[in-house]
Structure formats: C-alpha cells, structure tokens
Amino acid sequence: MVELVTELLHAALPVVPLDKGVSSANTGNAFLDLLPLLSVAPCALTLQLQWKYGRRLDCFVFSIGFALAVIYHYLHLHPEGIAAAQLLGLPGPTWRGLDILCAQALIARTVGHVLNVQSTVGKVISNLAFPVANLTYAHLLANGVLTLAFASKVLLVVLLATVAAKAVLEGWSTLPKYCSRRGPQTVACFALGFAFFPLPELLPRHYWLFHTLWHIFLARGYQLLYQQLEGLPDGQQQLDGADAFSPVRRPTKEGTKPRHAAAVATAASGWVQSLLQPYRRFLQYQHQHLSDTLLSSKAE
DSSP: HHHHHHHHHHHOBBOOOOOOHHHTTSOOHHHHHHHHHHHGGGGGGHHHHHHHTOHHHHHHHHHHHHHHHHHHHHTTTTTGGGGEETTTEEEEEHHHHHHHHHHHHHHHHHHHHTTOSSSSSHHIIIIIIIIHHHHHHHHHHHHBOHHHHHHHHHHHHHHHHHHIIIIIIIIIOOOOOOOTTHHHHHHHHHHHHHHTTTTTGTTTGHHHHHHHHHHHHHHHHHHHHHHHHHTTTTTTOOSSSTTTTTTTEEOOOTHHHHHHHHHHHHHHHHHHHHHHHHHHHHHHHHHHHHHHHHHEEEEE
C-alpha cells in the first residue's frame, strides 16, 4: 500500500529543480545545519491554537505542511545533500517539491482567512487555484517540471485574484478589523520572513541562518494572525501573557495612541532579542573556544 501511494505521488508531482541555495546548503557544522529543522518547532503553536478553537480542517492541512517541512529538513541533513537523500521510496527533491507546493498553498488559503472571504468563488480561488494551476502547467505544458520561480508567480496571481474576488463579490466593507497593536506586528513578521526567504540564493553558505529566520518569523506571524482571527467574532482579542490563548476585551482607543509606537517598539525589540539569543550564545562559545585554543598553543 505504501509503495502504491509513493508511486502515485511520484507520478503526479512535478519535478522541482534544486536551487543553488538549497543544493549547496550544508555547512558541515552539525549545529548550524540542524537549525532549520529545529526552527520548524514554533509552527506547532499555530496548530495548537487551531485545534483548541475548532479549526479542525485548518489544523489538518497545516499539520500536513508541518510534517512535510520536518521531513524535508531532516533529509537536508544527509551528508551528501538533499539530492542524495531518500525516504519511503521518494527522493529528497520530491519531498522538497511537496514542501514548497504545500507551503505556498497554505499561504493562499491564509490570505482567504485574512480577508474573511465568504463567497464560493473566493474560497475556490484561495484554496484550489494554486495547486490546480501548477499541476496543470507542469504536466501539460512543461514536461512535468515546475520551478520555484514559476510557482511563486502563480501564487502572486492567486493572491491578487483572491483580493479581486473579495472586492467585487463582497465589498471592502466586509473586511475584518485587526488590532492596532498586533496588526502591524503581524505584517512585520510576515514581511521579514519573506525578505529572508530568497537570500540563500545570494549567500548559499548561510542557508542555515536565513531559512531559520524565515521559519521563526513566519511561525510568529501565523500565531499572531490566528490569535486575532479567533478574537474577531465576539470582539475579543488574544494577547500575550501567561495564558496566550485567553480571550480578553479589545482595548479601547482612548488613551492608547500616545503609547502605541512605544508599545510596538518594545514588543518588537523583545521578540528580536529572543530570536538572536541562541546565536549570541553560539558565537560566545566559539569565541571562548578559539581563545582557549590560542592560549594553549602559546603555552606550548
């Protein structure tokens, strides 16, 4: 049965060529090469939130994306690179193709949630247009090959079509309202994540850093987003604290504007500091190790 499923997947999925930033990603340092895999863990917070608040379908499809990311980055640890890796009869590049298609499909679905798309046309576009368009193009027009660049263009078209469907069929007045504090933080996290994502193509030896940051900022962005979405129906908002999922009242506008910029800056600064802490410790360890080595060589 497993062999049959893998054969069907192998036949149905297009070949996604490995980019330079992926094929030359391993540094030889076990700690650095492991970071992209470890940084997938924060995404589980969004799965927990979706399950707790009854988003069963979202939890299911996001769990598939989570599992594919874990498998892909596990295979990336292969000593000879992702191209030489294999799992369940499928080669590493095929698992990477699955990861890419699933991740981008989830982004398209998420934009539908961001806009609160309710029309049937809008839901079909945000949930089905991306995979159908890519698979159709790859198998009918590109001899079974799908590049990341083309898939990204399709994603952009799907996102614009989703926005257009929302505007034409439902109107801008039906857009949800987001927290004035958490909304900008969410946008900033997604923007930073997408800014880091293509950088390994320019600096392949730093794939471990940029892809780790991509995971962390995307995970935080998703968490902030779905916390707000769960607060919208009853006018409540999810805020950080001891219980990150406890609904509380949306803060009133009176007396909050003068502190808005400072609150956002403080929150962003604390988040960035927490992100950089593991790397600081690693650099401090390397510095101390180098100093000890130099001292011992001088003593000899």
